[in-house]
Amino acid sequence: MAAGTAGIRCPAAVSRRRGGPALWWDRRVTDTALLSRLRADTPGCLTQVHLNNAGSALPPSVVLDAVTAHLRREAEIGGYEAAAEADDRLQSVYSSLGRLVGAPASSIALTSSATDSFLRAFLSVPFEAGDRVLVAQAEYASNVIPVLQASRRLGITVEAIPDGADGALDPEALRGMLDERVKLVSIVHAPSHNGLLNPAEAVGQVLRASGSATLEDAFVALLGSAEGLEA
Numbered sequence: 690m691a692a693g694t695a696g697i698r699c700p701a702a703v704s705r706r707r708g709g710p711a712l713w714w715d716r717r718v719t720d721t722a723l724l725s726r727l728r729a730d731t732p733g734c735l736t737q738v739h740l741n742n743a744g745s746a747l748p749p750s751v752v753l754d755a756v757t758a759h760l761r762r763e764a765e766i767g768g769y770e771a772a773a774e775a776d777d778r779l780q781s782v783y784s785s786l787g788r789l790v791g792a793p794a795s796s797i798a799l800t801s802s803a804t805d806s807f808l809r810a811f812l813s814v815p816f817e818a819g820d821r822v823l824v825a826q827a828e829y830a831s832n833v834i835p836v837l838q839a840s841r842r843l844g845i846t847v848e849a850i851p852d853g854a855d856g857a858l859d860p861e862a863l864r865g866m867l868d869e870r871v872k873l874v875s876i877v878h879a880p881s882h883n884g885l886l887n888p889a890e891a892v893g894q895v896l897r898a899s900g901s902a903t904l905e906d907a908f909v910a911l912l913g914s915a916e917g918l919e920a
């Protein structure tokens with residue numbers, strides 16, 4: 690998040706197409722002054738229109754400066770020494786991410802990518818043969834392919850939760866699939882390959898009463914807001 694914008698929640702409007710699901714690209718920042726500040730803070734915006742923000746957004750100045758300054762420091766004094774020198778700032782990342790998602794700093798783990806995070810969480814579940822794993826229809830490929838591979842080794846089944854008439858995951862269909870053998874429910878909140886916005890909050894409400902672990906891929910969804918994560 691850009692230094693100039695830290696702590697600011699973007700006022701966003703989400704429009705719902707008639708009869709269709711909510712799409713995350715329908716989110717619009719409505720505060721034009723904030724938008725201008727965000728653009729001014731992102732050097733790439735000065736020279737081009739870059740639309741692939743779901744896959745990898747243009748870094749704002751504060752990210753560019755922090756990363757290049759740290760690399761320079763590593764070149765000057767060594768990687769471990771530069772990490773020790775930056776320790777206070779590194780630790781504060783855990784508390785700022787915790788504030789973003791409504792969790793204590795001790796519950797935050799940082800990894801090299803969304804796929805890496807997902808797999809670490811998935812593989813930490815103590816599966817036994819016969820367990821069921823429920824996934825969203827629009828599950829992200831880099832998550833679900835290793836899940837399918839692991840299912841063969843572990844003797845667990847992977848089942849897709851049906852979508853509703855609007856094309857988004859149907860929380861009531863999920864409710865109907867739950868039983869004591871469901872060990873994990875994994876949903877992708879905002880799949881970047883199709884723009885869908887799955888109803889994470891309603892899913893959270895259905896699962897709160899069940900004993901299954903829940904894994905939410907909130908990549909992209911977090912770019913807009915942390916809504917649904919509290920569920």
Ligand SMILES: Cc1ncc(COP(=O)(O)O)c(C=O)c1O
Pocket residue numbers: 743744801802803804805829831877879880881882906908909
């Ligand atoms: C919803 C979603 N999950 C996971 C990923 C994978 O991210 P990464 O390249 O950080 O592993 C992406 C990438 O675009 C994504 O959109």
